[in-house]
Amino acid sequence: MTETTNQSKPNRPEFRNIHAIKDLTTYRMPAAAIVSILHRASGAILFLLLPLIAWTFGKSILSEVSYTSLTSIFRDGASFLPGWFFKLIAISVIWAFLHHLCAGLRHLIMDLDHSKTSKTFGKSSAQVVFGISLLLTLALGAKVFGFY
């Protein structure tokens, strides 16, 4: 993830301890660290997908016809891609959004109260973020795909 260009001056000792392939994979990643990096990654992904989200929202809301043609993609697929592929994309975007939102709420709580910036709260709240965002994703995904 961290890849900075090397522009350090000569004759100056350089201390680098992260090698993206050799070291990063051996890092011990506590729950809080995983939530943190996924917060950033999901934010960047949501930014990149924003035009697609805008287009999808437009299709869904413009008319009954465009709504039906959009939802039929989930059932029948489009061109050579099957329906489950589009369901997978939709559920991934929903999860990225809800994870980003829950992880952000965790930060807001930490901003409000110094007692919440502890190792134990960091761990338990990270686990809660994973739990709640996954539950909400399942609830919304099941609703969107007509399971209940």
Added chain:
Amino acid sequence: MTTTTIKNPASKTALRHWKGQRITATLIVIFTLLILAQLVFAKGPLGYELWAGIFSPTWMRLLTVIVVLGIAWHAWLGMCEIFMDYIKSAGLKSGLQIFTALWLLGSVAWFVSVLWKF
């Protein structure tokens, strides 16, 4: 409550960005809960009637536009933070910021036009 006076203009900007990120985040959370509740607690499978009905009142269209602008500002601040962390070259950073601004402006324009078309 103690108040701190910040004199450095760069710190003032940073604090403004910090606040902006959190204010827009709060707005997005409230808006999401508003929509999510109407979807999850809806009876039976979702249909166009219910979905379009959520966004059809004028106040809801206006609120949605405000939230979309909030999302764009939130994303702008977040992307700038990512660029600050990983991109050292000033030229590349400016280029990426221009791309980000156009990407966001385009998305906002699309949302706004759709909300006033249906």
